[in-house]
Amino acid sequence: MDFSTKRVLVTAGANGIGLAIATKFKALGAAVFVTDIDPSAVEKARVEGFHAAVSDVSDEAQVQELMATVADELGGLDILVNNAGIAGPTGPIETLDSDAWKATFDVNIHGQFHCIKHALSLLRSAPEASIINLSSAAGRLGMAGPSAYSASKWAVIGLTKTLAIELGAEGIRVNTICPGAVNGPRIDAVIAAKAEMLGEPVEKVSELYHNQSSLGRLIEAEDIANMAVFAASDMARNGQALAVDGNTEKLY
DSSP states (O other): OOOTTOEEEEETTTSHHHHHHHHHHHHTTOEEEEEESOHHHHHHHHHTTOEEEEOOTTOHHHHHHHHHHHHHHHSSOSEEEEOOOOOOOOSOGGGSOHHHHHHHHIIIIIHHHHHHHHHHHHHTTSTTOEEEEEOOGGGTSOOSSOHHHHHHHHHHHHHHHHHHHHHHTTTOEEEEEEEOSBSSHHHHHHHHHHHHHHTOOHHHHHHHHHTSBTTSSOBOHHHHHHHHHHHHSTTOOSSOEEEESSSBOOOO
16 A cells, blocks of 8 residues: 555545545555635635646546646556545436536546546556546436436446446556545435425434444545455456445345
């Protein structure tokens, strides 16, 4: 777990899970670049010693500019962590707004496509390069309500499996992490939206989310960060969907 020679890019890396991943890699010696759509979070990341830039991964032109900046500041790239994602709309499918549905895919899957496409020239120049895509437990299990989110996260696994085959011969490993419900403000918003859809008290729905894993608790961002550094290490292999969900077998 020595990443002192590695250069890492984490999308949506200035907040939440992304920041936990970026912090873990930095603690293990890596040079870490984080990008985020939140300018204040990006500025804070710079103060904390990260390379950082504001960028929206759903915009391909911005991603091209980002990769040029990464190449200039890091001198190359060994590890790409596609963490950026949004929850999207929640409700019966006939009630969902088409623009909100498309926006979910623009970030959750098209954003990963943009980043991989424009990072490949850098990754191909690195020995034992690695791509880690963030999917979700909702990318392997159905989830009533946030259908756009779930469908986009299933697509992430399909992209990962395909690129593991496509890039494996070049020595570039591609894996995905499937987090369960991760403790923090984002899951609080998801729970509130689900409670509204069901017409149930937030407290009741929150209890269901807390108890849907065999551990009987939410996952912590640190758990995802630990899996990310494993997947990027030479102990991991290729094309795997790695669940970090406390053995979740049903989503609410």
